Amino acid sequence: RFKTGPVRITAGPHQGGFGAYLFDPDGYTIELHQPASG
Incomplete structure (x- = not known):
């Protein structure tokens, strides 16, 4: 479950990438990152 x-990252060293938070089956929060292309 998300x-x-x-969310597009608009500042800092990861600018241009995306991030998202979701819950694993035990309820822990996981953060995912997609780096900027290029």
């Missing part, structure tokens, strides 16, 4: 949808 806690947030994909």
Whole structure:
């Protein structure tokens, strides 16, 4: 289950990438990152 949808990272060293938060089956929060292309 997602806690947030994909969010574009607009500042800092990961600018241009995306991040999202979701819950694993035990209820722990997991953070996913997709680096900027290029």
